[in-house]
Amino acid sequence: MMKTTIQEQNGQLIAILEGRLDTAVSEEVEEDLIPLRNCTDKDIVIDCTDLTYISSSGLRIFLRIVKSARDKKKPVYIKGMSASIRNVLSMAGFLNLFVFI
DSSP: OEEEEEEEETTEEEEEEEEEEOHHHHHHHHHHTHHHHHOOSSEEEEEEEEEEEEOHHHHHHHHHHHHHHHHTTOOEEEESOOHHHHHHHHHTTOGGGSEEO
């Protein structure tokens, strides 16, 4: 089960991810996160505090968000990432793409 919540707060657009971001839910999650890719005027934050798993399809979603933010010269912040999720990003060579808060 995966839950995605988008909130605007203090000049930030925050995506709160809860559960397993795997292939079965990736298409739905990508749709849910379109506001992050379209965002031009707020800082983008992905809250991974309650994200328990990320698959390669989840990594692709993160990469698309980063690419669209870079086109707008904006960083993407990641908050609350567990050691296991951070390890997956590290193995994929993604750590340098994000700012960890």
